[in-house]
Amino acid sequence: MVDPTDAPATAPRTPPATPLTLAIDIGGTGLKALVLDAEGNAITDRARVETPRPATPDAMLPLIWDLVAPLGDFDRVSIGFPGVVVDGVIMTAPNLHKKWRGFELARVAAERLERPTRVLNDAGIQGYGVIEGIGVELVLTLGTGMGCALYHDGRYVPNLELAHLPYGNGKSYEDYVDNHALDKIGKKRWNKRVRKVVERILPVWNPRRLYLGGGNAKHISFELPPNVSITSNVAGLLGGIALWR
Ligand code: BGC
Secondary structure (H helix, E strand, C coil): CCCHHHCCCCCCCCCCCCCCEEEEEECCCEEEEEEECCCCCECCCCEEEECCCCCCHHHHHHHHHHHHHHHCCCCEEEEEECCCEECCEECCCCCCCHHHCCCCHHHHHHHHHCCCEEEEEHHHHHHHCCCCCCCEEEEEEECCCEEEEEEECCEEECCCCHHHCEEECCEEHHHHHCHHHHHHHHHHHHHHHHHHHHHHHHHHHCCCEEEEECCCHHHCCCCCCCCEEECCCCHHHHHHHHHHC
């Protein structure tokens, strides 16, 4: 029998593999953050706070700094942003506020957090967390807005904004299946719409795989074509290390 007094009080912990990445997901509904180890495993809980309205940089940035402060140390920062991002600068933010236009988010965050920072479209990061890296893969995220990301052999093709393609009746794809639409028309009709969007997109982009993610993907109840799958929403943060490959 083992003498319990010989056993260590706690099992020795292996330190997480470095470098550590602080992954931040800026969303139209929530701001989320966690720290990932070098293999992309989360080493902290996911912190979350509601997105303030109006969602201006001045209102949001202090909340983001407060959100990440308790998460401990990290070596670099990846930020997913819900709009077009070029070289760390925000070009559009349809579900936030027009004051984001031209905002140098990568520079400002790097200065504030004192770590190198990269910023990418939110769907682009989400996709990095789920793709296989083979051939053409497409990701659609269904949340506050509709995100879209295209990859070829694992390389992201930036800022494909299918969300803002006209769908008909003066509406865009995003208007048709976003969170407002879901609230307004209910799950049954929303599912029909999502199915139509998938049916329109597949023969145009011909992806080897299409992934449906985002907070509302859990409401999908129709039978998916064989090359289409639903992914976890956590991927929005887990893709954060791919920006540093
Ligand atoms: C934006 C996209 C974003 C998506 C999901 C859309 O309105 O144009 O860039 O990925 O919302 O947040």
